[in-house]
Amino acid sequence: MTLLLAGDIGGTKTILRLVEQPAAGSMYNLDEATYPSQDFPDLVPIVQKFLTAASEHLGYTPKPEKACFAIAGPVVNNSVKLTNLVWFLDAERLQEELGIAKVSLINDFVAVGYGVLGLRESDLHTLQAGKFQANSPIAVIGAGTGLGQAFLTPSGDSYQVFGTEGGHTDFAPRTELEFQMMKYLLEKHRVDRISVERVVSGMGIVSIYQFLRDKKIASESPEIGELIRTWEQEAGSTEKTVDPGAVIGKAALTKTDPLSEETLQIFVELYGAEAGNMALKLLPYGGLYVAGGIAGKILPLIKEGGFMQSFTNKGRMRTLLEKVPVHIVLNPQVGLIGAAICANRL
Known part of the structure; x- marks a missing residue:
């Protein structure tokens, strides 16, 4: 013992x-x-x-x-x-x-x-059963404060874990709207590149919201708008009274704010696309696990299909990704x- x-x-x-x-x-x-x-x-x-x-x-x-x-x-x-x-x-x-x-x-x-x-099985929600293969790599991705990525490779009768800095790779826009968002973020933050973590994370949810609001792509409700502006005014303060990601996520789940709904739809699609990118690099037939603090909280939105649609939308590689077991970590x-x-x- x-x-x-x-x-x-x-x-x-x-x-x-x-x-x-x-x-x-x-x-x-x-x-x-x-x-x-x-x-x-x-x-x-x-x-x-x-x-x-x-x-x-x-x-x-x-x-x-x-x-x-x-x-x-x-x-x-x-x-x-x-x-x-x-x-x-x-x-x-x-x-x-x-x-x-x-x-x-x-x-x-x-x-x-x-x-x-x-x-345990009860700790997971399976988005895609795939075709599990023993002794294959396992991938782990998780959006929270940042975007974590790690992978596991077979080692004897278990696995060895390797951390990565994959969340800091370049954001790759796929649509005209996403190209517009990248241009907006480059100008807003005065940087010469945008990492995928900038859009797939808690701060990413806020970035997407601000882009849609400032470009008047979706309408903002007065109540949510006031909360987000309060948070923006508190920038630099050690004591913040608003958690903007949580506010936007809750409004999207309850469908009380069109701008928040559009924000989370884009976020979920970007999250799925990045998970698919990671899966292409590793072919994790031992499973791809979506962890982090956000996925479990917005599970109903992820289950609507945008995540997996973006995950498998990789052209000729679709059939490979359809074999990857994909699980949301609930624990x-x-x-x-x-x-x-x-x-x-x-």
Whole structure:
């Protein structure tokens, strides 16, 4: 029996989970807690507080043998300086200060890659059954704050996970409207290129909305328009009162704002097109998993068909993409699951 510690570390919150791994069989979750990251000077006091609280719940003092922490930031040589915190984390220091024999730090989207290996059928919504092939690559894409992409290749009786920076590749417009949007974004942001993340992410939803509004391509409701303008006026402020992506997404789901509906239709189509681009490069007959914080929230819009239509619309390559199993990840804790799987492999 092995005791594992898994963590999902972000600028806003830190989620910790204590996991028991039998010699054979599935992992068993013993305890879990969430802490506001900015209330602590470092990860160490959070872990110490968590283990102290867990000992009261369990009736004994847990001593994890291995730990893996998924970090929202670039991990180099098992160390990372967090983007939105003043923390600098190093695996060797954490091992010493926490008394844990093996500690690993991994990028949060690499953790999602490991996490898909531990998902149940109920954690997924299948858009396309395809023709699953064992020992084939697996692709993972996820729009949230940014656009994460990772892939898995067979390794022995399991898979090895590789992170990428695929979200920063060039946005490739396909229609006259998308060419107009790229020109609009180039001029608005005064840049010489537009990445696909600029349109397929939370900020991408807002970019599409602003383009359609400013070019008067779709009509804006006064209520949603006022909220978006409030957010625009708060630009640069540390305290924002409006989440524009959530506002637009909700209005599109409830069909209360034509501009928001048009925005999400374009967003879903662009998301599907980029997922299809990734699938062409990897031919992931082990499955393509759509993770991230957005897909599950707008699932009804994705199920309308625009996503898969764009996914397979690759000319002569359509028949290849129709064989790729495509799943939406519904479990928001897939990264935490992945961190536990990674810890167990140390």
